[in-house]
Amino acid sequence: MSEDQELVASVLARAPGAFERLVARHQKLVWHLVFRMVQHPEDARELCQDVFMRVHSRLHQYRYESALSTWIGRVAFSVACRHMQKKRLPMVEPSSNEDESAAWEQVGDGFDLEAACADGELMQLMGQAIEKLPPLQRTLVTLYHLEEMGIAEIASVTGLPEGTVKNYLFRARGRLRQQLEVRMGVAA
Amino acid sequence: MNNQDNDLQSRMQAQAEVAERQGLRAGNDAGVDRYRLVLRALRQPLADQLPADFARRVAARVALVEEGGSLDDWLVTLLLLGMAIAGVVYVQPAMASIVGQLNFTLPTLPWPLLGAAGVSVALAWVIDAGASGWHRRPH
Numbered sequence: 001m002s003e004d005q006e007l008v009a010s011v012l013a014r015a016p017g018a019f020e021r022l023v024a025r026h027q028k029l030v031w032h033l034v035f036r037m038v039q040h041p042e043d044a045r046e047l048c049q050d051v052f053m054r055v056h057s058r059l060h061q062y063r064y065e066s067a068l069s070t071w072i073g074r075v076a077f078s079v080a081c082r083h084m085q086k087k088r089l090p091m092v093e094p095s096s097n098e099d100e101s102a103a104w105e106q107v108g109d110g111f112d113l114e115a116a117c118a119d120g121e122l123m124q125l126m127g128q129a130i131e132k133l134p135p136l137q138r139t140l141v142t143l144y145h146l147e148e149m150g151i152a153e154i155a156s157v158t159g160l161p162e163g164t165v166k167n168y169l170f171r172a173r174g175r176l177r178q179q180l181e182v183r184m185g186v187a188a
Numbered sequence: 189m190n191n192q193d194n195d196l197q198s199r200m201q202a203q204a205e206v207a208e209r210q211g212l213r214a215g216n217d218a219g220v221d222r223y224r225l226v227l228r229a230l231r232q233p234l235a236d237q238l239p240a241d242f243a244r245r246v247a248a249r250v251a252l253v254e255e256g257g258s259l260d261d262w263l264v265t266l267l268l269l270g271m272a273i274a275g276v277v278y279v280q281p282a283m284a285s286i287v288g289q290l291n292f293t294l295p296t297l298p299w300p301l302l303g304a305a306g307v308s309v310a311l312a313w314v315i316d317a318g319a320s321g322w323h324r325r326p327h
Contacts, residue, residue, distance in 0.1 A: 019247045019250055020244055020246075023243035023246050023247060027238055027242055027243060031237065031238050032234065035234060036234075041236045044236075048238060048242070049245075049246055049249065052250075053246070053249070053250065053253070111221050111222060112214075112215075113215070113221040113224055114214065123228075123232065126225070126226070127229060127235075130230065142234075145230035145231050146230065146231055146232075146234075170197070170201060173201050173223065173227075173230075176226045176230075177226050180222055180225060181222070
């Protein structure tokens with residue numbers, strides 16, 4: 001019996017502490033996904049609770065067709081999407097190729113990666129730039145880079161085609177690099 | 189961004205990922221290094237986190253909901269039982285006189301056979317309920 005199966009069986013059998021273990025094991029993923037989507041700490045905490053309440057009430061429907069983390073991620077994504085729709089917040093921004101063109105030409109050769117990473121202010125600015133990405137893009141980059149999920153798994157969690165996930169990741173990284181160029185241009 | 193530029197950026201992103209994964213030295217390509225900085229920023233932990241006792245709190249909330257649910261079931265059963273008893277008590281005098289006026293005889297049926305079938309069904313139900321209860325028990 002796999003670890004997932006064992007844990008799910010324990011929760012369904014109402015073994016003491018089993019559900020708490022399930023929450024503890026997956027709360028980081030749920031938090032990353034929900035918080036990146038709604039970007040509001042209080043709402044995100046409430047939604048995380050809702051996610052796990054829903055997971056508990058529907059766990060008997062889990063059929064082991066994917067990893068438990070993927071299934072829980074799907075629940076979290078759907079809860080976050082519903083919240084965004086209720087608040088009428090857009091998940092993606094209309095594409096604007098025009099504003100993506102200019103910055104690439106400003107790239108110079110002199111760039112010290114380690115010095116830039118040690119620059120607290122620059123990293124803070126990068127953090128702010130991530131927060132300014134459209135909700136879906138910042139969620140996808142977080143799942144990929146921070147949660148280290150694969151493209152197929154992200155596609156399964158979000159219900160997006162793999163090509164779309166790759167495209168969003170590409171555009172998000174491009175946009176962040178563009179922000180970096182702008183910041184460095186200002187700093188220089 | 190045109191297709192050529194897209195390809196270039198895509199290649200640089202891929203190179204940056206490989207370089208980060210393998211811990212390669214920086215300084216060969218400023219474009220790739222800039223992407224490496226982006227990747228490092230993306231791997232930074234979020235400033236806000238869930239409270240340390242989040243799992244315990246959620247588990248307690250679930251337990252509370254479950255307890256509330258079973259109490260609700262119990263109260264509904266009690267209410268229905270009370271209503272049924274009250275109904276019987278209410279109609280009993282009228283029913284007694286109606287039943288007294290009736291004069292019917294039981295048809296000749298294979299009563300022992302029907303009785304045995306009834307006992308078998310009840311026994312099967314008890315065994316089934318017992319087995320379900322056993323599966324639901326924590327091992």
